[in-house]
Amino acid sequence: MFGLVDCNNFYASCERLFRPDLREKPVVVLSNNDGCVIARSNEAKKLNIPMGAVAFKFKQMFKENNVHVFSSNYPLYGDMSERVMNILSQYTPDIEIYSIDEAFLQFNGYEKHFELRQHCLEMKQKVEQWTSIPISIGLAETKALSKIANRVAKKFPKQTKGVHIIDTEEKRVKALKWIEIGDVWGIGGRYARKLRSININTAYDFTQLHPQWVKKNMTVVGLRLHRDLNGHKTLRLDEEVKEKKNIATTRSFAKDLENYDDVRERVSTFAVECAKKLRKQNSYCGYVIVFLSTNRHKSQDKQYSRSIVITLPYASNINHDLNTYAICGLSRIFKKGYKYKRAGVIVGNITPMRSKQLTFFDNQKENMQSLMGAVDRINTRYHKDIIKMATQNPARTWVMRQERLSPNYTTRLTDILKVR
DNA sequence: TCTGGGGTCCTAGGACCC
């Protein structure tokens, strides 16, 4: 059996951990730059605050309804996620951490020793006791079905106590007929529209389609889903923690930027951040992509958006290298006369450091790695990046708009809760 | 004033090889 564990309203639940006064109160968490709503407590959902609601448009509404608003606090969420995953992995060795708030579990041979539903109820209770994060669990014979079982558990908490198991054909059909096509894992907006246009409205309708039609119109990805939903184990548990294939650092700016130097400063910072992420996973990258764009929401402004790929002469993860090539890319795509809203650096063709391909010339100097090591250690110790590239103007402190940031309760000594 | 950020996989088609 597969189990899918999903933390309920994860970010909002994290914000409530150290704020017992917020229990049963509407809580929302905003995206970077406090742009839009990305998590809502049940009470906030009841107020009909939609996912993705634009924060400034709802300001008044939040005030009138005493909605507690938070900026996103990723150190807190990341740490709580790790704690939850650790508890889950005590219940089965077979676990795939699928996202910050979700994990697939596999239970092989448990039926001989455990009543699975009971086992999961205990697991759920343990997670809630140790972390205060409420979770829902879906169980079924395939991954895609466990995902659907999870939705049932979440939608009917009273009847299911947060754990739903699809273990009969009758339950499978019932769940598939209940779930709308657009809510199925793997069916996004485009496919949902296409399927509805041929009168496929539920997951069940989808399972009745001919496999060849699915393959032709939705590629093998759709076909795998089709098989999985029909109860044929197709998608497998992916336990391996893989090195990333791409790493990105991208941001919207709090204000529009028009000057080349201002945009260059941002791109420089993004490039250095990418280099840092690469070193953290012991990899090099082979190319750097730089992109920039104007504000697509302001249709009255002239629009411009471009990206460029710069292939490095040798694989690298050195601040200086990535910075140089990123700026070189920017200089080729930057055009004067536009109001820029967003830019980013993406690195790719990532290879592990242990298998570095040397070139005839241009090999980076040995001592650069030790220099980067020292920079990382110093920057970690002082919490912020006190050593920067000169292109990252230290006088300019670009801060993200984070007006309602909670403390790093669990990851920073100075933020630990005081108990008098 | 104000609309997020970071990922993956698959396919078709072009360029190239012998």
Added chain:
DNA sequence: TCTGGGGTCCTAGGACCC
């Protein structure tokens, strides 16, 4: 009238996820 067959690699674009 008329010019093979079998490959690989790379990239852009389209779909999806949380």
